[in-house]
Amino acid sequence: xxxxxxxxxxxxxxxxxxxxxxxxxxxxxxxxxxxxxxxxxxxxxxxxxxxxxxxxxxxxxxxxxxxxxxxxxxxxxxxxxxxxxxxxxxxxxxxxxxxxxxxxxxxxxxxxxxxxxxxxxxxxxxxxxxxxxxxxxxxxxxxxxxxxxxxxxxxxxxxxxxxxxxxxxxxxxxxxxxxxxxxxxxxxxxxxxxxxxxxxxxxxxxxxxxxxxxxxxxxxxxxxxxxxxxxxxxxxxxxxxxxxxxxxxxxxxxxxxxxxxxxxxxxxxxxxxxxxxxxxxxxxxxxxxxxxxxxxxxxxxxxxxxxxxxxxxxxxxxxxxxxxxxxxxxxxxxxxxxxxxxxxxxxxxxxxxxxxxxxxxxxxxxxxxxxxxxxxxxxxxxxxxxxxxxxxxxxxxxxxxxxxxxxxxxxxxxxxxxxxxxxxxxxxxxxxxxxxxxxxxxxxxxxxxxxxxxxxxxxxxxxxxxxxxxxxxxxxxxxxxxxxxxxxxxxxxxxxxxxxxxxxxxxxxxxxxxxxxxxxxxxxxxxxxxxxxxxxxxxxxxxxxxxxxxxxxxxxxxxxxxxxxxxxxxxxxxxxxxxxxxxxxxxxxxxxxxxxxxxxxxxxxxxxxxxxxxxxxxxxxxxxxxxxxxxxxxxxxxxxxxxxxxxxxxxxxxxxxxxxxxxxxxxxxxxxxxxxxxxxxxxxxxxxxxxxxxxxxxxxxxxxxxx
Amino acid sequence: xxxxxxxxxxxxxxxxxxxxxxxxxxxxxxxxxxxxxxxxxxxxxxxxxxxxxxxxxxxxxxxxxxxxxxxxxxxxxxxxxxxxxxxxxxxxxxxxxxxxxxxxxxxxxxxxxxxxxxxxxxxxxxxxxxxxxxxxxxxxxxxxxxxxxxxxxxxxxxxxxxxxxxxxxxxxxxxxxxxxxxxxxxxxxxxxxxxxxxxxxxxxxxxxxxxxxxxxxxxxxxxxxxxxxxxxxxxxxxxxxxxxxxxxxxxxxxxxxxxx
Numbered sequence: 001x002x003x004x005x006x007x008x009x010x011x012x013x014x015x016x017x018x019x020x021x022x023x024x025x026x027x028x029x030x031x032x033x034x035x036x037x038x039x040x041x042x043x044x045x046x047x048x049x050x051x052x053x054x055x056x057x058x059x060x061x062x063x064x065x066x067x068x069x070x071x072x073x074x075x076x077x078x079x080x081x082x083x084x085x086x087x088x089x090x091x092x093x094x095x096x097x098x099x100x101x102x103x104x105x106x107x108x109x110x111x112x113x114x115x116x117x118x119x120x121x122x123x124x125x126x127x128x129x130x131x132x133x134x135x136x137x138x139x140x141x142x143x144x145x146x147x148x149x150x151x152x153x154x155x156x157x158x159x160x161x162x163x164x165x166x167x168x169x170x171x172x173x174x175x176x177x178x179x180x181x182x183x184x185x186x187x188x189x190x191x192x193x194x195x196x197x198x199x200x201x202x203x204x205x206x207x208x209x210x211x212x213x214x215x216x217x218x219x220x221x222x223x224x225x226x227x228x229x230x231x232x233x234x235x236x237x238x239x240x241x242x243x244x245x246x247x248x249x250x251x252x253x254x255x256x257x258x259x260x261x262x263x264x265x266x267x268x269x270x271x272x273x274x275x276x277x278x279x280x281x282x283x284x285x286x287x288x289x290x291x292x293x294x295x296x297x298x299x300x301x302x303x304x305x306x307x308x309x310x311x312x313x314x315x316x317x318x319x320x321x322x323x324x325x326x327x328x329x330x331x332x333x334x335x336x337x338x339x340x341x342x343x344x345x346x347x348x349x350x351x352x353x354x355x356x357x358x359x360x361x362x363x364x365x366x367x368x369x370x371x372x373x374x375x376x377x378x379x380x381x382x383x384x385x386x387x388x389x390x391x392x393x394x395x396x397x398x399x400x401x402x403x404x405x406x407x408x409x410x411x412x413x414x415x416x417x418x419x420x421x422x423x424x425x426x427x428x429x430x431x432x433x434x435x436x437x438x439x440x441x442x443x444x445x446x447x448x449x450x451x452x453x454x455x456x457x458x459x460x461x462x463x464x465x466x467x468x469x470x471x472x473x474x475x476x477x478x479x480x481x482x483x484x485x486x487x488x489x490x491x492x493x494x495x496x497x498x499x500x501x502x503x504x505x506x507x508x509x510x511x512x513x514x515x516x517x518x519x520x521x522x523x524x525x526x527x528x529x530x531x532x533x534x535x536x537x538x539x540x541x542x543x544x545x546x547x548x549x550x551x552x553x554x555x556x557x558x559x560x561x562x563x564x565x566x567x568x569x570x571x572x573x574x575x576x577x578x579x580x581x582x583x584x585x586x587x588x589x590x591x592x593x594x595x596x597x598x599x600x601x602x603x604x605x606x607x608x609x610x611x612x613x614x615x616x617x618x619x620x621x622x623x624x625x626x627x628x629x630x631x632x633x634x635x636x637x638x639x640x641x642x643x644x645x646x647x648x649x650x651x652x653x654x655x656x657x658x659x660x661x662x663x664x665x666x667x668x669x670x671x672x673x674x675x676x677x678x679x680x681x682x683x684x685x686x687x688x689x690x691x692x693x694x695x696x697x698x699x700x701x702x703x704x705x706x707x
Numbered sequence: 708x709x710x711x712x713x714x715x716x717x718x719x720x721x722x723x724x725x726x727x728x729x730x731x732x733x734x735x736x737x738x739x740x741x742x743x744x745x746x747x748x749x750x751x752x753x754x755x756x757x758x759x760x761x762x763x764x765x766x767x768x769x770x771x772x773x774x775x776x777x778x779x780x781x782x783x784x785x786x787x788x789x790x791x792x793x794x795x796x797x798x799x800x801x802x803x804x805x806x807x808x809x810x811x812x813x814x815x816x817x818x819x820x821x822x823x824x825x826x827x828x829x830x831x832x833x834x835x836x837x838x839x840x841x842x843x844x845x846x847x848x849x850x851x852x853x854x855x856x857x858x859x860x861x862x863x864x865x866x867x868x869x870x871x872x873x874x875x876x877x878x879x880x881x882x883x884x885x886x887x888x889x890x891x892x893x894x895x896x897x898x899x900x901x902x903x904x905x906x907x908x909x910x911x912x913x914x915x916x917x918x919x920x921x922x923x924x925x926x927x928x929x930x931x932x933x934x935x936x937x938x939x940x941x942x943x944x945x946x947x948x949x950x951x952x953x954x955x956x957x958x959x960x961x962x963x964x965x966x967x
Binding site: 449455 | 773
């Protein structure tokens with residue numbers, strides 16, 4: 001044993017002497033190893049941290065650890081970060097209760113959340129349409145004997161104010177352009193709508209008057225807006241429990257057993273908010289979060305210009321009382337005698353770096369409380385119309401209970417693009433094709449006598465011979481119109497029934513019925529791959545063919561991002577160490593060749609071949625350990641500095657990947673161990689060839705070469 | 708030149724020129740022809756009919772509707788009211804002035820739509836069900852004559868007049884020379900992209916009291932989608948009735964009353 005240590009000591013001494021003797025070579029080789037080691041430590045620490053933060057973003061928001069959907073589906077499922085407008089075409093799983101039982105039977109599964117993803121366009125109508133719709137509803141209630149006089153009068157006053165704004169606008173166009181710029185029928189309509197006679201007769205029979213306003217006046221406002229909403233139908237209770245980063249921002253959660261809609265706070269701010277207010281918020285963010293100035297930023301100047309010119313959006317919201325209040329407030333704030341509120345508003349929104357902060361506060365403190373800042377308010381009924389899976393138009397009316405966001409991801413577009421809806425309403429909008437519906441379609445086609453003609457054959461088949469029936473009078477083909485009208489009579493009361501039904505549902509309905517996919521939360525996230533196999537096997541066993549995917553896959557392109565970055569890192573590391581391997585190998589080969597006589601002498605005095613191999617191995621490992629450790633140390637230092645400072649999320653994708661505004665990467669022992677292991681392996685491998693060279697040298701050869 | 712050869716050349720020139728000359732219609736003649744097409748279909752009064760629609764799309768189940776169509780020539784008002792299937796019952800479109808409204812009784816909500824709205828998600832537009840107003844809405848341009856199966860058709864290009872909300876801004880139209888019935892249409896976007904090819908193979912007539920003459924209508928319309936090539940729409944018009952309708956029919960209140 002002692003002899004062994006003595007030998008090792010000699011080997012180490014010789015190796016160190018050699019390294020020291022060729023310092024420059026050692027430094028070059030060491031430098032490469034140091035850089036490689038540093039790259040591995042910093043790179044893996046960063047990628048691991050992004051991976052961890054992104055997994056928090058994805059798993060904690062919508063995806064869960066695993067997403068499960070029917071294996072019969074045509075498309076692959078992505079629950080977020082999809083660039084496509086259309087939602088994936090998934091085959092429904094028709095019995096959620098059975099699916100849930102199957103999934104909970106898998107050992108590592110902790111919870112299952114039912115889901116369905118879809119999208120709809122909500123047409124909000126223009127401002128006048130919205131106000132007239134409210135007035136129509138109030139008129140209906142008033143005629144039914146309800147006591148809504150005050151609200152009715154206030155809404156009427158608002159409509160009159162709107163018409164005054166439109167008339168003033170028309171007058172302006174006439175002054176600036178010409179008489180001809182205004183269509184005569186439009187002018188006549190406005191003249192009629194502002195007249196006292198029109199309003200004097202309004203209460204007597206409001207419906208014809210309303211129709212006149214809806215059809216002749218409302219189109220003049222032309223500020224209709226569309227909301228494109230992506231929504232997730234789910235058991236909102238289970239969702240909130242399983243995704244604990246979710247928090248209610250405004251209003252409250254959808255109560256159990258009730259139908260309802262929750263806006264994502266991000267969508268609510270970006271799409272539903274009054275555009276003027278949204279632009280003010282953006283200017284404020286630009287100045288305070290991104291250190292921009294109005295004087296220098298063209299973007300901020302553009303928003304200000306839009307606010308200055310687009311005051312009509314606010315003007316249409318003001319009734320007589322509010323107009324007077326706005327005039328007084330703005331005259332005071334601007335120290336102006338101007339009485340035209342539109343002009344005062346334009347002046348108010350013409351901000352600069354000096355007065356922006358004050359005006360921003362003034363807007364929210366004094367003006368905003370009198371405005372409807374959001375087109376859809378919490379508590380309002382929202383009508384969502386969509387084309388169902390079976391091709392028909394289906395609408396549901398849902399109460400907006402509030403808005404929600406995911407903690408730490410409030411400003412992320414990717415985490416904020418989905419709104420939430422109860423599963424029962426989702427199923428209705430999605431319109432799963434039932435056998436009854438399919439039968440109805442067949443009946444209609446049979447009664448009508450529909451015959452298919454292919455596109456290619458159309459002209460030959462349809463015009464091949466003259467239509468003999470063309471001159472014949474219309475026959476009594478098909479069921480008479482009266483029958484169809486009778487069918488309509490059965491509709492009576494449908495809306496009231498629908499209104500009543502839309503308030504609530506039996507919570508057991510959540511369990512019984514279709515879902516498109518389900519999020520699975522696992523007990524041990526380290527065993528996701530095995531759990532996926534178990535889930536698919538359990539599905540096959542219970543007759544529900546399932547496809548299970550990891551959260552990375554379910555989060556689409558975003559999820560692939562880290563895998564991509566990791567691949568780039570590994571390829572760079574591979575290249576660097578391949579170069580290092582060649583250089584170390586060459587350096588050792590040269591050193592061996594230079595030292596042939598010495599090696600020969602060593603062999604002559606009894607050094608074994610193993611001794612020579614060991615000598616070169618130790619030489620290579622010494623460089624590796626020394627410079628590898630230095631590199632790892634330096635890398636750890638860099639990670640420490642980045643951790644303290646944080647990497648700012650420059651754009652929306654990074655904000656999501658970093659799970660917040662900054663990434664604070666942390667170092668794990670694994671990062672250092674991986675780095676040192678690679679360095680040692682490379683060092684050891686690079687000493688093999690020179691070692692073999694040295695082993696082949698016999699004392700006689702060495703001495704001969706010396707001669 | 709031998710006489711037979713001279714005659715052959717002359718015959719060829721004649722055969723090439725004559726149809727051209729025959730087809731070359733002046734702008735005024737084309738407008739007159741369009742007016743004749745419209746006039747043939749005009750009923751100058753009220754209209755009630757039962758229509759069936761079918762939409763076929765690639766990889767999807769067929770969609771079919773039964774609906775009632777009500778029209779009033781006087782002020783160009785119009786209603787489509789769906790009666791089948793059950794899920795769509797009571798939904799409808801109402802046109803008043805330049806507004807096209809969609810109503811859904813299950814939520815009691817009115818939505819403003821445009822002339823480009825695909826009725827019930829099919830490839831049909833509101834104008835497909837309405838009275839023909841081609842002369843009023845489009846400027847014609849002569850494209851000569853063409854054989855279409857057993858028919859000879861006058862072909863023209865129609866370009867939409869300004870400030871009119873039209874489903875299709877440009878149409879290529881085939882009109883049967885003999886009857887003035889429309890046989891085929893190709894509808895284009897402003898960019899010149901072909902959107903839809905339509906066929907009108909069967910025409911029927913009914914005596915109109917208000918017009919004091921026959922009013923013609925296409926009993927069958929087939930629309931082939933030129934963007935999504937696998938999609939097609941079939942419209943069948945049945946049980947046309949031209950008796951006067953209730954005075955207050957074309958109002959939101961009437962449509963709402965059906966489901967209240």
